[in-house]
């Protein structure tokens with residue numbers, strides 16, 4: 001049993017990830033006794049591997065209205081939450097604890113050390129200094145509401161507490177606990193993944209990229225295609241890069257329903273209209289003369305990508321430009337402006353992935369991140385049906401909901 005000092009509220013934080021730590025630290029006051037239960041041998045395991053080991057802590061975007069546009073799920077609920085704790089506050093929070101963040105050209109923010117260990121050390125030391133008791137290898141099996149308070153089932157018995165902050169990420173056990181306390185779960189499915197395209201000639205071009213491209217994702221049974229613009233990277237498995245990852249996030253549920261099968265349509269030259277591309281190719285026919293089509297590339301695409309487009313248009317790459325028919329020019333225009341690729345599965349984006357789905361947001365009061373169904377139960381982080389695109393947005397929602405829930409859990413009247 002947790003020792004009882006009657007003047008202190010006993011708060012149990014379940015889950016030692018980004019959200020659990022932020023919540024536990026915010027909840028630790030002279031009037032509370034905070035215990036954090038982590039199932040694994042180490043806390044903050046995802047923080048360690050995040051951002052390729054560098055931890056993309058947040059994003060350089062300080063307007064809540066703009067910030068929420070990076071969340072395929074949860075944007076409405078986060079609007080108010082970000083007006084109370086947003087990236088500026090995250091930066092200041094870390095700065096006050098001696099961790100400086102830097103901004104990269106695309107807006108992603110990392111510790112200046114480029115080492116996720118800096119973030120882990122900061123969170124760990126801050127939690128310990130604040131008096132949080134951290135119990136690792138302590139998976140919570142079940143939680144029973146005892147009105148007032150809760151009983152927490154651990155492998156070696158039960159402990160009681162006054163309030164709970166459930167921050168178990170995408171873990172099925174956390175979902176089961178929430179369900180047992182009356183909550184409904186939006187089914188979890190992956191988000192932030194790459195597209196598998198089975199095309200040997202494309203894969204030979206692995207490592208090449210184009211920026212920007214327009215990508216359209218057409219799924220069976222969905223009238224409206226999803227569209228994204230941005231950099232695209234060709235990989236050994238198909239397509240990756242920011243535009244693809246964004247599509248995977250916005251289309252996470254629909255893609256899951258369709259078994260990750262569909263059609264990807266790429267406009268490789270979105271700065272030009274289709275007529276302008278055709279005119280460019282006609283001009284190249286005049287200028288290129290007797291040169292081989294492979295050796296005179298009128299597009300900004302790298303040469304190896306250009307020869308791929310030529311191949312897809314079923315044009316002999318060693319043929320002379322002068323011999324190119326209007327029909328062939330039309331086919332090449334089609335490949336450049338509306339190239340169709342068959343999506344045949346998803347791959348892993350190693351730098352970041354996240355789960356779409358979780359606790360239904362309607363069942364939560366977003367001022368406090370407290371359950372509307374079970375008083376004294378609070379949530380934070382990825383357990384909620386909130387997820388962002390890649391770029392530091394997922395941690396930002398963990399910091400924000402963790403901080404808000406941690407503040408509220410201490411102030412709520414019993």
Ligand SMILES: Cc1cc2nc3c(=O)[nH]c(=O)nc-3n(C[C@H](O)[C@H](O)[C@H](O)COP(=O)(O)OP(=O)(O)OC[C@H]3O[C@@H](n4cnc5c(N)ncnc54)[C@H](O)[C@@H]3O)c2cc1C
Nearest residue numbers: 015017018019039050051056140169352381382392394395
């Ligand atoms: C490879 C990778 C890289 C990423 N990189 C980035 C990035 O750079 N920037 C970014 O914004 N986002 C990134 N993300 C996403 C980000 O890591 C998550 O959104 C974030 O960690 C969610 O925090 P959380 O605390 O809600 O959940 P988690 O970090 O998953 O923490 C939940 C914790 O709860 C514990 N737990 C679960 N069940 C129980 C139980 N029953 N009892 C006790 N403990 C339990 C788990 O062991 C875990 O430690 C990345 C994700 C991955 C997988």
